[in-house]
Amino acid sequence: MMSAMNSLQRAEAADHAAIEELERLVIVKSTIYTSGERDPRDPPERQPDQGKLYLMGHDPRLPRMPERPTLFDFYRYRFGSAAHMLQSARLAQKNGVDEKIVLACLLHDIATSGFIRADHGYWAAQLVEPYVDEEVAFAIRYHQVLRFYPDESVGYRYPDSYVRLFGPDFRPEPYLERAYRHARGHKWYMSARLLTVNDLYSFDPNVRVELEEFTDVVGRHFHQPAEGLGFDASPSAHMWRTINWPTRYL
Ligand SMILES: [Fe+2]
Ligand SMILES: [Fe+2]
Numbered sequence: 001m002m003s004a005m006n007s008l009q010r011a012e013a014a015d016h017a018a019i020e021e022l023e024r025l026v027i028v029k030s031t032i033y034t035s036g037e038r039d040p041r042d043p044p045e046r047q048p049d050q051g052k053l054y055l056m057g058h059d060p061r062l063p064r065m066p067e068r069p070t071l072f073d074f075y076r077y078r079f080g081s082a083a084h085m086l087q088s089a090r091l092a093q094k095n096g097v098d099e100k101i102v103l104a105c106l107l108h109d110i111a112t113s114g115f116i117r118a119d120h121g122y123w124a125a126q127l128v129e130p131y132v133d134e135e136v137a138f139a140i141r142y143h144q145v146l147r148f149y150p151d152e153s154v155g156y157r158y159p160d161s162y163v164r165l166f167g168p169d170f171r172p173e174p175y176l177e178r179a180y181r182h183a184r185g186h187k188w189y190m191s192a193r194l195l196t197v198n199d200l201y202s203f204d205p206n207v208r209v210e211l212e213e214f215t216d217v218v219g220r221h222f223h224q225p226a227e228g229l230g231f232d233a234s235p236s237a238h239m240w241r242t243i244n245w246p247t248r249y250l
Contacts, residue, residue: 068228086209
């Protein structure tokens with residue numbers, strides 16, 4: 001009887017139920033999770049699945065998200081550490097930049113922390129585009145590109161960390177060079193550039209910034225859908241659903 005259990009027993013029972021549920025399920029990774037580790041053209045390796053059902057909803061290994069998830073719910077339940085984004089947003093605020101750019105700083109790396117790394121500026125911009133000003137999406141999209149190109153007028157240098165990470169001979173792909181030139185001539189160039197200026201590379205692991213510090217900024221500039229992110233039929237709703245339910249078979 002549930003009421004007779006203490007909280008530890010309840011937690012153990014819940015774990016047990018989750019393990020039993022897992023044993024009844026077939027969970028298949030999307031091609032993109034494994035592409036490179038294996039050749040995507042190879043036939044999939046499948047365990048025998050007699051009597052098992054393919055996962056078509058919530059993954060029992062993950063914390064369950066609320067029915068109408070908010071932006072902060074994704075930070076809490078699906079994204080990796082947000083410390084870098086939070087510290088960048090706080091720095092931007094300290095530097096007195098427009099609140100919209102503070103929001104852009106808060107959002108700029110959500111793709112690397114919760115979705116897909118390659119072209120993370122583009123993915124993050126697309127995720128938030130239906131809910132923010134065009135200028136915010138622009139800044140997020142192009143910060144990735146502008147990171148590779150210095151701008152002495154605002155004191156932005158090519159990051160030392162990039163030399164370490166990518167080697168001294170690394171050159172951005174031609175499409176990035178073209179995107180850079182496009183951004184350079186755009187009326188919102190400085191918005192994207194300010195994001196790179198406040199994009200803290202060596203952030204302080206001892207400084208703790210809480211999401212709640214930005215509740216008002218998000219409230220004013222991120223238009224949360226009443227149905228919850230993923231369920232509002234926006235052009236990026238399916239992407240939020242995929243983050244919520246990353247292992248659904250279809
Ligand atoms: Fe970034
Ligand atoms: Fe960043």
